Structure formats: structure tokens, C-alpha cells
Amino acid sequence: MSDTLKNSTESDIRFSEVDSMSVVWHGNYVKYLEDGREAFGRQYGLGYLDVYKNKVMTPVVKLDLNYKQYIAYGDRIIIETEFVNTAAAKIIFKYKIYRASDRKLALTAKSIQVFVETDGTLLFTNPSFYEEWKKKWNLSVG
Amino acid sequence: MSDTLKNSTESDIRFSEVDSMSVVWHGNYVKYLEDGREAFGRQYGLGYLDVYKNKVMTPVVKLDLNYKQYIAYGDRIIIETEFVNTAAAKIIFKYKIYRASDRKLALTAKSIQVFVETDGTLLFTNPSFYEEWKKKWNLSVG
Amino acid sequence: MSDTLKNSTESDIRFSEVDSMSVVWHGNYVKYLEDGREAFGRQYGLGYLDVYKNKVMTPVVKLDLNYKQYIAYGDRIIIETEFVNTAAAKIIFKYKIYRASDRKLALTAKSIQVFVETDGTLLFTNPSFYEEWKKKWNLSVG
Amino acid sequence: MSDTLKNSTESDIRFSEVDSMSVVWHGNYVKYLEDGREAFGRQYGLGYLDVYKNKVMTPVVKLDLNYKQYIAYGDRIIIETEFVNTAAAKIIFKYKIYRASDRKLALTAKSIQVFVETDGTLLFTNPSFYEEWKKKWNLSVG
Numbered sequence: 138m139s140d141t142l143k144n145s146t147e148s149d150i151r152f153s154e155v156d157s158m159s160v161v162w163h164g165n166y167v168k169y170l171e172d173g174r175e176a177f178g179r180q181y182g183l184g185y186l187d188v189y190k191n192k193v194m195t196p197v198v199k200l201d202l203n204y205k206q207y208i209a210y211g212d213r214i215i216i217e218t219e220f221v222n223t224a225a226a227k228i229i230f231k232y233k234i235y236r237a238s239d240r241k242l243a244l245t246a247k248s249i250q251v252f253v254e255t256d257g258t259l260l261f262t263n264p265s266f267y268e269e270w271k272k273k274w275n276l277s278v279g
Numbered sequence: 280m281s282d283t284l285k286n287s288t289e290s291d292i293r294f295s296e297v298d299s300m301s302v303v304w305h306g307n308y309v310k311y312l313e314d315g316r317e318a319f320g321r322q323y324g325l326g327y328l329d330v331y332k333n334k335v336m337t338p339v340v341k342l343d344l345n346y347k348q349y350i351a352y353g354d355r356i357i358i359e360t361e362f363v364n365t366a367a368a369k370i371i372f373k374y375k376i377y378r379a380s381d382r383k384l385a386l387t388a389k390s391i392q393v394f395v396e397t398d399g400t401l402l403f404t405n406p407s408f409y410e411e412w413k414k415k416w417n418l419s420v421g
Numbered sequence: 422m423s424d425t426l427k428n429s430t431e432s433d434i435r436f437s438e439v440d441s442m443s444v445v446w447h448g449n450y451v452k453y454l455e456d457g458r459e460a461f462g463r464q465y466g467l468g469y470l471d472v473y474k475n476k477v478m479t480p481v482v483k484l485d486l487n488y489k490q491y492i493a494y495g496d497r498i499i500i501e502t503e504f505v506n507t508a509a510a511k512i513i514f515k516y517k518i519y520r521a522s523d524r525k526l527a528l529t530a531k532s533i534q535v536f537v538e539t540d541g542t543l544l545f546t547n548p549s550f551y552e553e554w555k556k557k558w559n560l561s562v563g
Numbered sequence: 564m565s566d567t568l569k570n571s572t573e574s575d576i577r578f579s580e581v582d583s584m585s586v587v588w589h590g591n592y593v594k595y596l597e598d599g600r601e602a603f604g605r606q607y608g609l610g611y612l613d614v615y616k617n618k619v620m621t622p623v624v625k626l627d628l629n630y631k632q633y634i635a636y637g638d639r640i641i642i643e644t645e646f647v648n649t650a651a652a653k654i655i656f657k658y659k660i661y662r663a664s665d666r667k668l669a670l671t672a673k674s675i676q677v678f679v680e681t682d683g684t685l686l687f688t689n690p691s692f693y694e695e696w697k698k699k700w701n702l703s704v705g
Contacts, residue, residue: 151456167593345483
């Protein structure tokens with residue numbers, strides 16, 4: 138039983154995303170992480186809209202970003218998103234963002250999301266659709 | 280009967296809002312216009328939340344921007360928002376954005392908003408709350 | 422002699438680009454227009470970096486946006502960018518943005534850019550690299 | 564000798580900063596942290612432009628965000644920025660963001676910045692302007 142799933146997606150850097158140093162403004166990486174998470178979601182059926190159908194939301198409660206290398210306008214990036222399985226009622230992802238031209242590592246990051254009902258109530262156990270999703274992908278459910 | 284109402288508000292330029300030329304990226308002015316419109320709304324009781332309470336939304340359907348002067352990081356701007364009264368079921372604003380330090384005109388703009396119900400239906404006549412709002416501010420209701 | 426050049430490019434809508442109505446916040450279309458302009462630039466050799474190599478910048482001085490239809494998260498858009506030739510020392514583009522799923526027209530727009538030297542001096546005649554670019558693409562140079 | 568300096572600043576939430584849940588999109592907090600850092604810089608003379616005058620840049624290399632509470636459109640926030648003194652050639656800040664209306668804690672965060680010369684060379688010791696800045700504010704220089 139594997140406990141990991143991975144997605145890789147690519148993106149161009151927009152002119153509006155670079156700062157006065159002509160490199161990506163550090164806050165914009167949060168968008169790229171979301172791009173990675175959504176590309177993962179499309180591949181494995183765990184996108185924002187898939188989750189919302191189950192009357193659950195998954196807000197980010199923790200985000201750690203480690204910047205390694207600048208990315209400039211004109212560059213293209215590779216976003217690797219890896220699902221980190223946990224028994225807790227959380228969704229954890231690890232990310233690596235590379236500059237596509239030379240595969241230099243630009244950023245590592247980690248996000249933690251929790252499950253809340255649409256009225257905002259925090260769930261302390263995994264919702265059933267998520268347990269089923271884990272089984273489907275052969276991930277241990279704890 | 281006056282047919283105009285005006286608001287003036289100020290804002291600092293964020294580092295994340297300037298581009299690789301160290302001047303405000305042109306798309307960010309749309310945020311400043313919304314800042315102006317919302318400051319107007321707070322002053323006169325026509326903010327986004329005031330409108331939404333009446334189960335109506337006012338999407339922007341037209342936006343014209345004329346750029347006159349660069350604004351740099353470290354500058355402060357003055358946003359002047361002027362209500363342009365019309366008999367049509369529309370909200371029209373004209374804007375002027377100045378650099379605060381020397382009052383140089385940086386941008387003129389105009390926006391047109393329409394009224395739609397929360398299900399998306401376009402309204403061809405002014406909703407009653409808006410007629411009342413006009414009367415309160417002594418604007419001709421056409 | 423044709424006086425038009427066109428590019429078509431596609432883009433996904435990011436979660437961070439929709440507003441509390443779950444539709445694209447109107448200011449974000451300015452990014453899509455820039456995406457279209459840069460895709461055009463890559464196809465025809467008139468990108469931001471191509472221009473900058475010639476020690477010239479092309480700031481946007483006018484931008485008109487006409488909103489026709491909402492675009493929601495999960496939608497994909499088609500951005501069509503059309504070069505409008507003019508004898509004046511300006512770059513003019515017209516844009517159409519469609520929802521990819523049903524090709525409904527979501528936005529029409531027009532931008533005007535001028536040429537300035539890197540010290541900010543406005544150019545009243547076309548820079549030579551731009552005249553050559555026009556000749557290369559068989560556009561009348563006025 | 565105190566080893567801490569603090570700034571407190573306030574900000575309104577923009578309509579364009581909330582997501583389809585009508586709460587601040589989590590990535591936008593990075594802007595508020597930068598607002599806090601810049602307000603700190605204006606109070607104590609360590610702003611982006613102060614630093615840049617010394618031919619040094621201070622890119623963020625690490626950013627940790629912990630989300631505690633939603634913030635909605637219409638809310639106002641208080642951003643508290645605290646300088647964490649260290650002997651290492653780094654600038655460390657801790658942040659707390661509160662909802663102004665009830666002072667509920669919405670976010671805690673920490674950032675680490677390093678010193679690089681304008682050509683990108685990383686500095687392993689504090690630049691002299693920074694040592695002087697520390698002395699001026701009575702911070703131990705380690």
C-alpha cells in the first residue's frame with residue numbers, strides 16, 4: 138500500500154506577478170501552490186469543486202514556504218504536488234517548484250488543510266467521502 | 280437639486296503592486312477604483328454590503344481607464360470618486376487618481392454598473408432602495 | 422497587404438481569481454488581457470522582453486473593458502488578441518474572451534500602448550525595430 | 564537593553580481580496596504581512612527604500628503562516644509586527660493579525676529575510692548600515 142500520490146503541472150510567469158526586482162513577488166507563490174493543489178485535484182478527483190459537492194470546505198490552516206531561488210518573468214515553472222497521508226482529519230501537501238529551463242529548485246512548501254462544514258463547524262474525523270477517496274487510491278485510512 | 284456626490288480617499292502603494300519598472304502595474308488601478316467606490320459607499324450608504332442587503336448585486340459592465348502618469352512604490356495616492364446621476368438603471372462613477380505628493384493626475388476612469396437580482400436576472404428599472412437612496416441625497420430620479 | 426494579426430490562447434481560472442459571487446473578479450480580466458498580449462508577442466516576436474531589448478517600453482495608456490458574461494471557477498477561457506494596425510506611434514490591440522465550454526463571449530476589450538524610452542521620454546514616431554517588425558509581418562507602415 | 568521593537572497598523576479588507584467563501588483568500592495575508600513590515604519600516608527607518616539606498620536587498624527566504632480565524636469583507640484588521648533580534652545575518656519578524664471589531668486573532672506568522680547585494684550575492688555578515696540601525700534602536704548586535 139503506497140502512501141503517496143503526486144501531480145506535476147507547469148505554468149508561465151505572468152508579467153503582473155514579478156516585482157520591482159523583476160522576479161516573482163514572494164506572495165505569488167501561494168497562487169502556484171494552489172495551482173498545484175488544483176491540478177492534483179483534477180488528476181485524482183479531489184478538487185475544490187469535488188469537495189464542495191460533499192458540503193465540506195477545506196481551508197488552509199498552515200502554510201510554510203521556503204524560498205531557494207528567484208524566478209524571473211519569461212521563466213516557466215514546474216509545480217510538483219505530493220499528497221502526504223495522515224490518519225488525522227487533515228489534508229497535507231508538500232510542494233516543490235522548479236524553474237523549468239534548468240530544473241533548479243525555487244521553492245519547497247507544505248500546506249495543511251482541515252475539514253469544515255459549510256456552516257463553519259470543524260470536523261474532527263475524516264468525512265466519509267474522503268475515507269472513500271483514500272480507499273479508491275489505495276491509501277491507508279489510519 | 281445637485282446631481283453629483285463626491286468622495287475622496289487616500290491609499291499607500293504596496294510593494295506587491297509595482298511591476299518590474301518599479302511603478303504600479305496598470306491592472307492594479309482597478310483595485311484603487313474599487314477602493315474609491317467603496318469609500319464612496321461608506322460615506323453615502325451605497326456600499327457593496329448595503330446593496331447586497333437588498334438582494335441586488337451591481338456588477339461592473341464597463342470600465343474605461345486612461346493612464347496619465349506613473350505612480351511608484353513609496354508614493355501615496357488620492358482617489359476621487361464622483362457619482363454621475365442618470366435616469367437609466369445603472370450606476371455610473373467617474374474617478375480621478377492623483378499622486379498625493381504633487382497632486383499630479385495619474386489616472387482618469389469611468390465605470391458603469393447594472394443591477395442584477397441574486398439569481399442573475401438583469402433589472403431594467405431602478406430597484407426601489409436605489410430610488411430612495413437618490414431621494415435621500417437629493418438627486419433627480421429621472 | 423493584410424492589416425491584422427491574431428493570436429488565440431487558453432487559460433484556466435484560478436480559485437484566487439474569483440470573488441465572493443464565485444465569478445471572476447472584474448479586475449482580474451486585465452491579467453487575462455496581458456496573457457493574451459504576451460501570447461501574441463511570443464507568436465509574432467513582439468513580447469515584453471523583445472521590446473525591452475530595444476531599450477523601449479510600451480506602457481498601457483488606455484484600456485476599455487466591456488463585460489458580457491460571468492466566468493466561474495472551474496471554467497476555462499479562450500483569449501483572442503488582435504493587432505490593430507495604425508500609422509500613429511501606438512500599439513493597439515482588441516481582445517475577445519470566451520468561456521471555452523460554450524464559446525459564450527465574456528468580455529471585449531481594447532488597449533492602447535505608447536513607446537517610451539527607458540528614461541521615460543515619450544516617442545512620437547515609431548521606433549525602428551517596430552517599423553521593421555511591421556514590414557516583416559507585411560503590415561502597412563503608414 | 565531591549566531586544567524587541569513593535570509596530571501596529573490597520574487596514575481595510577478589499578472586496579477583491581475575498582474568495583468565493585466571502586472570506587479573505589489565504590494567499591492575501593502575505594500582502595498584509597508586507598504591509599506590517601513596511602509600516603514597521605516607516606516607524607523605525609528600515610523600509611524597503613531605506614534598505615535599497617544601501618545597495619542591499621532583503622528577500623524573504625522563509626515564511627510560515629498559521630490561520631486561526633476567518634476575516635470577511637467589511638472587516639478591518641490590525642497587523643502587529645514584531646522585530647525578533649538575532650546575531651545571524653538575517654531579519655526576522657513575527658506577526659499577529661487581529662480582526663479589529665472583536666480583536667480575535669486571525670493569523671500568526673513569521674518571516675525570515677536575508678541580505679543580498681544588488682548583484683544577488685548573499686551576505687553572511689550583517690551589512691554596516693544594519694549594525695548601525697540596531698545600535699540606534701538599542702538592540703544587541705550579537
